[in-house]
Amino acid sequence: MILRFLAKNLFSFKEETEFNLLPNRSTSLPHHKIVKNDISVLRLSAVYGANGSGKSNLVKGIELLSRIIQRGTVEVVPKDVKFKLSKKSQEEPTSLSLEFFCDPHTYIYSITFDKGQVLYEFFAESKVDKDVLIFEREIVDEKQTIHFFEEYYKDPKNTFFAEVLAEKLINKGDVLLTFLASKYEAEFSDSKNVMDWFVSNLVIIKLDTRPDVIAEILDKDENIKKFANDLLPSLSTGVVSIEVIKESLSENQHSSDTGLDVEFLKRVLSVPKDLPDGVIPIFANRGGTAVVKENDDIVIKSLITSHESIEGDLIPFNISLESDGTRRLIEYIPALQKIIHHEKVFLIDEIERSIHPLMIKEIIKKISHDEQAKGQLIFTTHESCLLDQDIFRTDEIWFSQKDVDGSSKMYSLSDYKVHNTINIENGYLSGRYGGIPFLSNLKDLNWHKDEISDTE
Numbered sequence: 001m002i003l004r005f006l007a008k009n010l011f012s013f014k015e016e017t018e019f020n021l022l023p024n025r026s027t028s029l030p031h032h033k034i035v036k037n038d039i040s041v042l043r044l045s046a047v048y049g050a051n052g053s054g055k056s057n058l059v060k061g062i063e064l065l066s067r068i069i070q071r072g073t074v075e076v077v078p079k080d081v082k083f084k085l086s087k088k089s090q091e092e093p094t095s096l097s098l099e100f101f102c103d104p105h106t107y108i109y110s111i112t113f114d115k116g117q118v119l120y121e122f123f124a125e126s127k128v129d130k131d132v133l134i135f136e137r138e139i140v141d142e143k144q145t146i147h148f149f150e151e152y153y154k155d156p157k158n159t160f161f162a163e164v165l166a167e168k169l170i171n172k173g174d175v176l177l178t179f180l181a182s183k184y185e186a187e188f189s190d191s192k193n194v195m196d197w198f199v200s201n202l203v204i205i206k207l208d209t210r211p212d213v214i215a216e217i218l219d220k221d222e223n224i225k226k227f228a229n230d231l232l233p234s235l236s237t238g239v240v241s242i243e244v245i246k247e248s249l250s251e252n253q254h255s256s257d258t259g260l261d262v263e264f265l266k267r268v269l270s271v272p273k274d275l276p277d278g279v280i281p282i283f284a285n286r287g288g289t290a291v292v293k294e295n296d297d298i299v300i301k302s303l304i305t306s307h308e309s310i311e312g313d314l315i316p317f318n319i320s321l322e323s324d325g326t327r328r329l330i331e332y333i334p335a336l337q338k339i340i341h342h343e344k345v346f347l348i349d350e351i352e353r354s355i356h357p358l359m360i361k362e363i364i365k366k367i368s369h370d371e372q373a374k375g376q377l378i379f380t381t382h383e384s385c386l387l388d389q390d391i392f393r394t395d396e397i398w399f400s401q402k403d404v405d406g407s408s409k410m411y412s413l414s415d416y417k418v419h420n421t422i423n424i425e426n427g428y429l430s431g432r433y434g435g436i437p438f439l440s441n442l443k444d445l446n447w448h449k450d451e452i453s454d455t456e
Helices: 055-071 150-154 156-169 176-183 189-200 214-220 222-235 262-269 324-341 357-369 424-429
Strands: 002-008 017-020 033-036 039-042 044-049 094-102 105-114 117-126 131-140 143-148 202-205 241-249 289-294 297-308 314-318 345-348 376-381 397-402 408-412
Touching (some): 002 039, 002 055, 055 105, 055 345, 055 397, 094 189, 117 176, 143 156, 202 324, 214 222, 214 289, 222 324, 324 345
Antiparallel strands (some): 033 039, 094 105, 117 131, 131 143, 289 297, 397 408
């Protein structure tokens, strides 16, 4: 679980900006507070802000850190990540930090980089009283130094290794955490733990993210499929059930047999035979369809929903016939199931997109009230109906606000004195807490009826 994230000179975050899930003294929704290693963290958070306020940059920032660690280099960082509205910022480096639970430890990792080079890297186990160093790396005037934890140097060979590592083994654009995890797993197991956490325990769903293997997931995982068939009928979408239809292809099949486009079928049948089993990414998410290689065969897996007819019969629908909102809900199903049953972290940008306010509120309420839920959910949203103290603690609600210089600031609702009986939705919409757009008078735009020509 994420405890806190800090960013400086990244996108709209000019100065060092912190987002955290550290609880205050509130006693509401006590099951939202998880305690590990004597450190408390919240398992739910909603981030509000006007369009362009920078709330999505929180998700993008954590995603960038994940990409850097998984790829093992800062060369994957786009050229335009720095705060653009300041010449000074263009000359300064970018810094990212994340503190998080990675069972059975709590870690803090920081990295500072500029122009394709790592300038500073810090990795420690986070304790209540102090941080216990694992390694610290710094590059000053082109000279690279690496320091490990004190006990590491009891063996003279390790002292020599640290020197050679800094001088010859690792390039200045490489990430030391990733380097140690991939090449010296036994000696630096903490690094490997963190690498595995970013790969397996952090799931980021952006606006352009499409879970391209939903059909494959539902086909392979009966628990998620059962969850889907329990959830969907309860949300008044008209969907009674969802199934996966599988079609095995062979070279003598024609598009009339499969219902697939001829050109698409030709591409599928041209897949190299030596590919490993699993979903073939270039064909994924084609209208709820996954192309999968299984035991030397190519299989088309398609999502089919069922609706009840006037006569009481179940009528199958191709997933492409469902509304955008229903398809979005179906895309969320694996995430929702894992938030309840697995200790994973989910970051979702604009969680309510295409979904009715009452429906998204019901889903978040289910997660909020489930005392057995194991995962952590952090999302950005515009949906004010979620501002309900029956769903969120005040320290779980955050706002992103643009400053006069165009930079983003983040702050929690718990910074305000909010009584537990106050309607925070009304207060938010009236601008009491910030995080909303400031609109000019629309009359200034000359939108007057008498100015519309007769020909229009």
